[in-house]
Amino acid sequence: MNVYPFLRPILMSMDAEKAHRLTISLLKTGLGPRYACADPALSCKVFGIEFKNPLGLAAGFDKDAEVIAPLFHMGFGFVEAGTVTPRPQPGNPKPRVFRDAGNKSVINRMGFPGKGLDYFAGNVAAYRQGHGKGQDVLGANIGINKDAPSPVDDYRDGIARLAPAADYITVNVSSPNTAGLRDLQRRDELDRLLEALMEERNRQPVKPPLLLKVAPDLDSAQRAAIAELALRHRIDGLIVSNTTLARPAALAPALKEEKGGLSGQLLKDLATDVIGDFYRLTEGNLPIVGAGGIGGPEDAYAKICAGASLVQVYTGLVFEGPSLVPRILEGLAALLKKDGFSHVAEAVGAAHAYGQRAAKAVR
Numbered sequence: 001m002n003v004y005p006f007l008r009p010i011l012m013s014m015d016a017e018k019a020h021r022l023t024i025s026l027l028k029t030g031l032g033p034r035y036a037c038a039d040p041a042l043s044c045k046v047f048g049i050e051f052k053n054p055l056g057l058a059a060g061f062d063k064d065a066e067v068i069a070p071l072f073h074m075g076f077g078f079v080e081a082g083t084v085t086p087r088p089q090p091g092n093p094k095p096r097v098f099r100d101a102g103n104k105s106v107i108n109r110m111g112f113p114g115k116g117l118d119y120f121a122g123n124v125a126a127y128r129q130g131h132g133k134g135q136d137v138l139g140a141n142i143g144i145n146k147d148a149p150s151p152v153d154d155y156r157d158g159i160a161r162l163a164p165a166a167d168y169i170t171v172n173v174s175s176p177n178t179a180g181l182r183d184l185q186r187r188d189e190l191d192r193l194l195e196a197l198m199e200e201r202n203r204q205p206v207k208p209p210l211l212l213k214v215a216p217d218l219d220s221a222q223r224a225a226i227a228e229l230a231l232r233h234r235i236d237g238l239i240v241s242n243t244t245l246a247r248p249a250a251l252a253p254a255l256k257e258e259k260g261g262l263s264g265q266l267l268k269d270l271a272t273d274v275i276g277d278f279y280r281l282t283e284g285n286l287p288i289v290g291a292g293g294i295g296g297p298e299d300a301y302a303k304i305c306a307g308a309s310l311v312q313v314y315t316g317l318v319f320e321g322p323s324l325v326p327r328i329l330e331g332l333a334a335l336l337k338k339d340g341f342s343h344v345a346e347a348v349g350a351a352h353a354y355g356q357r358a359a360k361a362v363r
C-alpha cells in the first residue's frame with residue numbers, strides 16, 4: 001500500500017531535517033515502497049558498469065549508507081551514499097535545511113554531518129554480503145573533515161577504504177558548506193588533487209571508476225580548465241552539478257538570507273546549461289551524471305539530451321515522494337520512444353549538433 005499520500009502532510013509540517021530523519025527511520029523498517037524497472041530501453045553501460053536504468057539517487061540523502069537496500073527497492077538504477085568524511089563530525093548548527101515549497105526547492109548548509117568512514121564502510125560491507133558487486137550500482141561520495149589538515153589525505157583515506165566495496169567513488173569538491181572546499185576546483189589545486197587521487201585509485205587492487213562532482217557556479221574559464229584536467233588525468237566521469245550559491249529572484253523571500261546551497265527546480269536550468277557546456281568541452285568523451293532540479297521525466301530527458309549519460313535526483317523526492325521514481329522512468333521510456341530512440345544511450349547529447357548526427361547514425 002502506498003502510504004506516502006498520508007505521510008506527506010506530516011513530513012511537510014515538520015522541520016525539514018527532522019522529516020528526513022523520520023523518512024530514514026521508516027525506510028529502515030524495510031516496509032518502504034517497491035518498484036522495479038525492467039524496460040530494456042533504459043538499461044545502459046557507463047564507465048564500464050551496467051546500469052538497469054539511468055536514474056540514481058544523488059548524494060546527501062543517505063549520508064551514512066544506512067538504507068541502501070530500501071533505496072534500491074524504490075527502483076533506482078544506482079544509489080550514491082555519502083558524503084562521508086574520514087572522522088565523525090556534527091556538521092553546522094541546526095536548523096540547516098529550508099524548503100521553498102512554492103518553487104520545489106531547498107537550501108541546505110548541512111556541512112557534512114556524519115558518523116565517519118568506519119561506520120559508513122561497515123554499512124557498505126554489510127550490504128555487500130547479500131548483494132555482490134555488479135548486482136546494484138552503489139556509489140560512495142567522499143569528502144573531507146572540517147578541520148582536515150590535508151584535504152588530499154582525507155580523500156585518499158576515502159578511496160582506500162571504499163575501493164573494495166563501492167562500484168564507483170565520487171570526489172566531492174563542490175559542497176558550498178565546507179570552507180575552502182570549492183577552491184579545490186581551481187586549476188592548480190585540482191591538477192594536484194586529481195594527480196594524487198588517480199594515483200591512489202590506481203594503487204588499489206580493485207579500481208572503481210573515480211568521478212568528480214562539480215558546482216554549477218563556475219565561469220567559462222573554470223569549466224574549460226576542469227574539462228581539460230578531467231580528460232588529462234583520465235578520471236572516469238563528472239557529476240554536474242552540486243547545489244548553487246545563486247539566489248534567483250523567484251526564491252521565497254524568507255529564504256533569501258539563508259546561507260547554503262540551493263537545489264531543486266530553481267537550479268534546474270542552470271545545471272542543464274552546465275551539463276551542456278561540459279559535454280561540449282569534453283566533446284562527449286567523458287561520461288556526465290546530470291543532477292539539479294529533476295522533478296519529472298521531461299527534466300531527466302532534457303539533461304540526457306544536454307549530454308548526461310546518467311541522472312540523479314534528490315530534492316524532487318522531497319516534494320513528490322517515492323512515486324517520482326516510476327514516473328520518471330516510465331515517462332522517460334515513453335519520451336525516448338516518441339523521438340525514435342531505441343535505447344537511452346542514443347539520446348545522450350542529442351541536443352548538440354554532433355550529438356544529433358550521432359543519434360541519427362544509430363537510429
Ligand SMILES: Cc1cc2nc3c(=O)[nH]c(=O)nc-3n(C[C@H](O)[C@H](O)[C@H](O)COP(=O)(O)O)c2cc1C
Binds near residue numbers: 082242314
Ligand atoms: C539536504 C541536501 C543535502 C545534500 N548533501 C550532499 C552531500 O552530502 N554531498 C553531495 O555531493 N551533494 C549533496 N547534496 C546535493 C545533491 O546531491 C544534488 O547534487 C543537488 O541537490 C542537485 O540535485 P537536486 O536538485 O535533485 O537535489 C545535497 C542536497 C540536499 C538538498
